[in-house]
Amino acid sequence: MDRLTSMHIFVKAAELGSFAEVAEALRLSPQGVAKHVAWLEARLGARLLNRTTRRQSLTDIGRSYYERCKIVLAEVDAAEAIALEMKATPSGTIRVNAPVTFGAYALAPFITRYLDRYPDTQIELTLNDRMVDPIEEGFEVIVRIGELADSSMIAWPLRPYRLIACASPTYVAREGFPEKPSDLAHHACLVYGEWTPTVPCRWLFQRDGQSEEVRPTGRFRANDWKALLYAAIEGYGVTLGPADVLGKEIDAGRLVQVVPDYEGPARPMHVLVPAARRQTVKIRCFVEALREAFGEGMGL
Template identity: 55%
Template sequence: MVDRLTSMAVFVAAADLGSFAAAAIALGMSPQMVAKHVASLESRLGTRLINRTTRRQSLTEFGRAYHERCRLVLAEAEAADALAEAVRAHPRGTLRINAPVTFGSHSLVPLLTRYLRECPEVEVDLSLTDRMVDPVEEGFEAVIRLGPLVESSLVARPLAPYRLVACAAPAYLAAHGVPDSPDALAGHQCLDFSHWPRGRESLWRFSRAGTTVEAPAAGRLRINDFRALLEAALDGFGIVLGVETALRDDLAAGRLVQILPDWDAPSRPMHLLTMRDRRPTAKLRRFVDLILSEFGPDGSAVRAVARDRGPA
């Protein structure tokens, strides 16, 4: 199938240079191929564009008018290509991102504001949900996903695992004691993230030296928003199990104290998913670079958490 835009470019070259042979040399194709492109246009239009004899060629009256239109079309196509190159060379446009609620609100937003200050021609549309979205169907250019991945055509870049720690306010621990094992949590108010429907028991899993212990997260307060759980913990009402990066500032300031430091709380794999594109836009490339720098396996957020925790 002959490409119409290419045929227009060949026709313009033949008209400007005065012969099929000259156009063929300029375009790096055979005179027969030049003739094929011109014939394809004439067949599509139903009229002759060039009068041809063995000695010379000349544009028909319609050919002259069509020649000018083709010049305009080709110029617009060049401008469109230049725009695409500019978008790939300089961050601009709207970037649609999806992320889990807790990670997005506590950890991602500070990075996004830094990204927007650095890229003043970019707008960000961030959707926070714990639902598993379809990036293709829902139009997200970047998705941060927790948990194991399934087979897909998306590019998956590993981020630092989503590590959890158990902690409570000093006032709570002073009033109720510090649990010395996962089993001891049974006598405490565990502030539970109500991800599961009521009736299904929540279990907090801890491991040490290859042994895993499941402790029932019993408590009188269940909330489906981590910010609210954190407020309850800071108020001294109970023990919260949350992601390290979201708790880092409160732990460092002493507003919360980690419990069971000799036990490893659960962690979940986390990945950045993007579409497979050989030439991603500059806005996406810069976002990916920042995410990997901050939250990759060796990112600055991971190093900051390690410093807060001190040597193992």
């Protein structure tokens, strides 16, 4: 006999107290129920039920065995549910939050490919650079750049968010090629973000374990990096931006990397989900796809 089936019948017998009621509930004969219980008793070498002509009651061994059987059967049900869920096709709406530049240039193309792959999925993408409250604002998946401090989130690391410095071939031909970070002090830099004299913008470069800091200056600042990318392509200065995006502009010949022998700034990047939320198929599948696309050593 199948042990799990016999355990299931035994649990029912313990709970209902009658082979006849078990037989009716499970669509078996009372004799079939009795055979399963007797088979377990023979296997264990111990009586599990005290039988009378009308009712059954658990023995001491039967009571302990009953409690363990419930745990085993619950784990079997949970394992099967997980397996079935993993086979299921993701569907439904996923609310995603990400930083503006990464979201617009790198995440958006990934999302369109993901939607093509899973046509029953919808994604609502919100882009901003502030820290959001996923529970309060209803986000299910979040991409964050920078050090993590929120312990209420489950986090998976992605590849670092690396920045490089670039300018257009026209600009370099006109103003010269910056070979080292200190050269940028004599160039028009396109500064991202809102900075003040007391809190100046800093660009940090590294080479051979040594760091060099630059405080870029220029005539054009913006709080949206897309505007600075346009200005760089048009020859108005040097921009510091994500390597993934600028690499495509370099390949297209619209920009060239300056200060090429130095590593630009790099910040950790993670995908997060609130620990309080159940990781459904749609969330788990989306997170796994993100990790595959943006994991360390992976390309877009």
